[in-house]
Amino acid sequence: MPESISRKEVKHVASLAKLALSDEEELMYTDQLAAILDHARDIMALDTAKFAPTAHPLELNNVFRSDVEKASLDRDEVLSQAPASQDGRFVVPRILGEAP
């Protein structure tokens, strides 16, 4: 049986999540993720033809709120939590690419 996840895939996922993993961590997460994927594979082996797909574990739908305004947060208080701010806005490091 082929490995359910390769170390290369773990590296890729970590880089997408902006996580810097050490070699040991990479190995550890590869093992842990493989165990989870193996479990999913076991479940996939079951015959589920009789069941409709579930989008959410709760048997609930259409949970709405009405279109009514609520007070927003105080800007100064919010910006005081940020590492840096300027002209009422959050300062973030120079962005290399355009928005995806």
Added chain:
Amino acid sequence: MVEDSLSSNAEFLSGWEMVVGLEVHCELKTRTKLFCGCMNAFGQEPNTSICPVCLGLPGSLPVINEHAVELAIRIGLALNCRVDESIFHRKNYFYPDMPKDYQISQYEKAINENGYLELPLSKKRVRIERAHIEEDTGKTTHVGGDGGRIHGAVHSLVDYNRAGIPLVEIVSAPDLRSAEEAREYVSELRSILVASGASDGKMEEGSLRVDANVSVRRSGSREFGTRCEIKNLNSLRSLGRAIAYEAERQVELIESGQVVVQQTRHWNEDQGVTTAMRSKEEAYDYRYFPEPDLVPLCPSKEWVSEIGSRIGLLPADRRKRLTSLFEGVESGSTFDQIVTVVGLGLDELVVGAVEGGADPRLALARAANEVAANMVNQANLSVEAFGELIKMESAGQLSATQAKTVLGKMLESGYRPQEVAASLGFEALDTAVLEALIDQVISTSPKEWERFSSGEDQLTGFFVGQVMKLSKGRADGKVVTAALHSRRA
């Protein structure tokens, strides 16, 4: 290469066909955001409409705005879509315009799917693949470098007022074949969104944002070429120019033996070119997965039909209503005027004026030309005042030139036509005065009058002109013509 020359584009592309599909993001006209109670308004002070939900603070949970769902369903119904059960997904990406590091969107099951839109002028049916709900992102401004562009920026500033504003993204099939069709599609879509009350449709404020997928292929070919996605199309004009430019760029590449690379390109309005976007990771891996914090949307048939009954008259029906005021105008200049008037939302003005007794043709023409040219002041014009003006013109109390001038002043000031006409000294010529002027013209041109009297109709213009000149433009051409003809008889 292309400088505003859509017509030469057609020649350039001979032997080639362009294939265009559009993605239109439309901001919904709700009071609050999609998942929280922060205000949905344009032009507020930065970061004054933010809360733990739209800032993605730990522990906050989204709850969907019912009115946003209703407006999304209105869009789906207006675009002839199947409205059905749908779920939300997280689209994961790392960029500071979204503090959660994901955008909540609809991926595999959209609320609206498989619809279509009919283009009024080219009479073409464009398929709509889907129209799904998602949240808008925050606004980033690049500081340092030149002109706020990314290149050379020292750092970026983020305003999250826009983050979480409800959007519907309307995705067309690749059914459009020219820049003109693309413009017509967006213009018709905009009218539908405005008429259904879902959006204010203001491209200049970013309420309506368009991305274009463009590819080219040899005429007659059935396969699709490699496409490029163009962003930053902020007006119908930019859209048309960018598509024309991009199609030419791709044809030139292929004809010179190169290949088109699939990429996202940015339209530069000043230089009139598209350029490849600089990006760290070109191939994004969004790792979509179902949003665990939101339950499925299952609109009941009753709710959907109730929403359907609340949609106002859509553009196609508005055009029919106007067309019914005339006889046999499915195309031609009157139909063009009808499309213009409905597209600008001026049809109520015309219909109201006609109901008040105004002449349909004149009302339509004044709306499609003079009012359309002054849309910024359109709110100053009431249906009643417009109708009165048209009636004054029909009755010969104002000449065509005077009526246009009066209408212009009415749009600027909001005054009634009688008031404006009086202040400009545009009083209808007394019949006795007009007859006296005609006498005067006859006495100075007796020979011409003799010829006119013996049936030379081509001299009508000469006499009308003379009378107009003496009256200093106050006489009405039609009234003068009638008076001349009754004198002759």
